[in-house]
Amino acid sequence: MKRKNIALIPAAGIGARFSADKPKQYVEIGSKTVLEHTLGIFERHEAVDLTVVVVSPEDTFADKVQTAFPQVRVWKNGGQTRAETVRNGVAKLLETGLAAETDNILVHDAARCCLPSEALTRLIEQAGNAAEGGILAIPVADTLKRAEGGQISATVDRSGLWQAQTPQLFRAGLLCRALAAENLDGITDEASAVEKLGIRPLLVQGDVRNLKLTQPQDAYIVRLLLNAV
Numbered sequence: 084m085k086r087k088n089i090a091l092i093p094a095a096g097i098g099a100r101f102s103a104d105k106p107k108q109y110v111e112i113g114s115k116t117v118l119e120h121t122l123g124i125f126e127r128h129e130a131v132d133l134t135v136v137v138v139s140p141e142d143t144f145a146d147k148v149q150t151a152f153p154q155v156r157v158w159k160n161g162g163q164t165r166a167e168t169v170r171n172g173v174a175k176l177l178e179t180g181l182a183a184e185t186d187n188i189l190v191h192d193a194a195r196c197c198l199p200s201e202a203l204t205r206l207i208e209q210a211g212n213a214a215e216g217g218i219l220a221i222p223v224a225d226t227l228k229r230a231e232g233g234q235i236s237a238t239v240d241r242s243g244l245w246q247a248q249t250p251q252l253f254r255a256g257l258l259c260r261a262l263a264a265e266n267l268d269g270i271t272d273e274a275s276a277v278e279k280l281g282i283r284p285l286l287v288q289g290d291v292r293n294l295k296l297t298q299p300q301d302a303y304i305v306r307l308l309l310n311a312v
Contacts, residue, residue, distance in 0.1 A: 087132040087186040088207055089176065090125040090250070093168040094118055094193040095139040095161025107296055108193040109144045112306050115151075116144075117296055120196035120309060122152050128200060130207050131189070133181060137161045137172040156181075166270040170262040173255055184256030187211055190273050191250040194296040197308040198250075202290040206252055209287045216253035217285030218274050219293065220245040247272055248289040257282075 094108045108118040115123075118136070125134045135156040138145045142159055149157045158175060161168040169190055176182035189206070191198070202219055210217025223246055227239035251273040253261070261276035270276045274284050296305055
């Protein structure tokens with residue numbers, strides 16, 4: 084039986100650091116919202132079988148997304164944190180039978196709307212059949228400094244350090260088990276939850292263009308990248 088690849092986009096956050104009048108996933112860049120740009124990446128990729136967006140129960144913007152992408156499932160069962168939102172989304176995929184425990188779930192940040200198609204392909208090809216799953220990541224290139232009181236306290240050895248990106252690909256059953264803990268404090272991405280089970284996910288070469296829209300100035304770079312496609 085063919086293993087399905089299901090994109091899961093947690094989009095229940097408010098994007099406080101972005102300082103906009105709406106959640107950053109709904110900020111418009113060009114004629115589309117950031118989330119619409121992101122969804123288009125997965126909807127155009129031939130290896131992705133289904134795309135699901137999980138938003139807050141109080142979300143008032145999701146209807147526009149559903150209209151633009153009628154084939155995408157938009158669920159209003161997001162949690163207070165990213166981990167809770169992903170947990171709720173995976174649980175519903177399994178409960179509804181849309182995913183089997185052996186299917187791949189590709190969790191992707193809604194605000195990473197410049198993910199190159201070839202990077203997504205690389206992740207599916209290299210980690211799609213790996214029981215431990217895998218994530219896109221890039222080796223740390225800059226010199227790292229540890230701060231204390233606004234001053235440098237040490238220079239950190241960057242050898243062997245990678246910067247995690249998304250998508251992060253794991254079997255649905257594994258992801259459900261990894262996120263089953265009642266206390267999800269300290270879980271900043273899906274890989275960190277899986278690591279707590281003693282599993283070592285694969286690192287798959289990511290792409291510097293796959294940046295996350297976090298600060299207002301990031302919108303300028305995102306706009307340039309989207310226009311270059």
